[in-house]
Amino acid sequence: ISVAVGWLVSQCPDSLELCSQTLQEYIEDGVDGEFGKRFYHDWKERRLAGLPSQEPGVIIELYNSVLQFLSEVASSEHLCDLSWPVTEFSEPGGNKLLPHLQWNLPDHLAWLKKAVLSFQIPYLDLPPLGAPWRPVCHMIFQYVSQIASSSHTQPLIQSQVENLLSKTYQKWKKRTTGNSDEDGPSVDEIPWDCILAVCIDHKLRDWKPPKLPVAPEAVSKDGQIRVYFFKEHLKNYTLPFSWDQARLRTQEEIRQGHQR
Known part of the structure; x- marks a missing residue:
């Protein structure tokens, strides 16, 4: 039937x-x-x-x-x-x-x-162009910590973003060869698009249903x-x-x- x-x-x-x-x-x-x-x-x-x-x-x-x-x-x-x-x-x-x-x-x-x-993911403001590298990295990691649904999945996204920032830093260091007064890459050298692509991909895979009946x-x-x-x-x-x-x-x- x-x-x-x-x-x-x-x-x-x-x-x-x-x-x-x-x-x-x-x-x-x-x-x-x-x-x-x-x-x-x-x-x-x-x-x-x-x-x-x-x-x-x-x-x-x-x-x-x-x-x-x-x-x-x-x-x-x-x-x-x-x-x-x-x-x-x-x-x-x-x-x-x-x-x-x-x-x-x-x-x-x-x-x-x-x-x-x-x-959906939280909003993220672009820091001022002259913002120092380390505080900007700290801000990025704080943002990323809001994306993971649990402490079990957070290390994965943290490590992916860390890898992106590390590559950005190495590229900057190679280019400046110690001739810069800055402590790291400028804000517009940060791969915001790559970081957000990682965050969005993680959100889509690591989603948990809202606790509603x-x-x-x-x-x-x-x-x-x-x-x-x-x-x-x-x-x-x-x-x-x-x-x-x-x-x-x-x-x-x-x-x-x-x-x-």
Whole structure:
């Protein structure tokens, strides 16, 4: 009977346009599509032109705005209007074709929204350009300590960032050969983009669900939570103004570099 029901559901008209992914897939695909491609394209352009890293605040704002958008799509009030599925056909955790019974209740959607937003990372201001190397490194490590979800995973991200800063320092030392009054590289020599890429990658892998009561029916037998959303809604993302401005700056800096 379940096979027959599955076939019937697959033949239903697509008027609902309802899509389904596990929470992790939904986040990873959304971040890759709206953040990753833009971030790495800008990164590559700046690297090839010999430009310093994009400002950290701009990168963080782009990443966090994508998660804000994904959280709104996953908890859209339009989902509450659907009376679906028929009780007899649903199963705990739902599947690709049929959601579980709690999937569009306000409490569950509110939990989903909070879950998606918990992938966001804290804001980080660019230090003043003349800031000394050691205090800046200390500030970076303080920031990184907020990313790890537990003391068990913190050493990994700490060591990755330490490695990036060590390479930056060695490169600076080789170039200055002791002829500088500074104690280390300047703020604009720090690879903020690489550091944030490490932080974001770590956040996506090391995520822990928010400690809120989630409907037991929402969890499948293998412990997955599914997100149900309208595919069309994913096309409505609007870039933050700061990222548009950052891209214009990148193009302008590249143009100026070519004119020299």
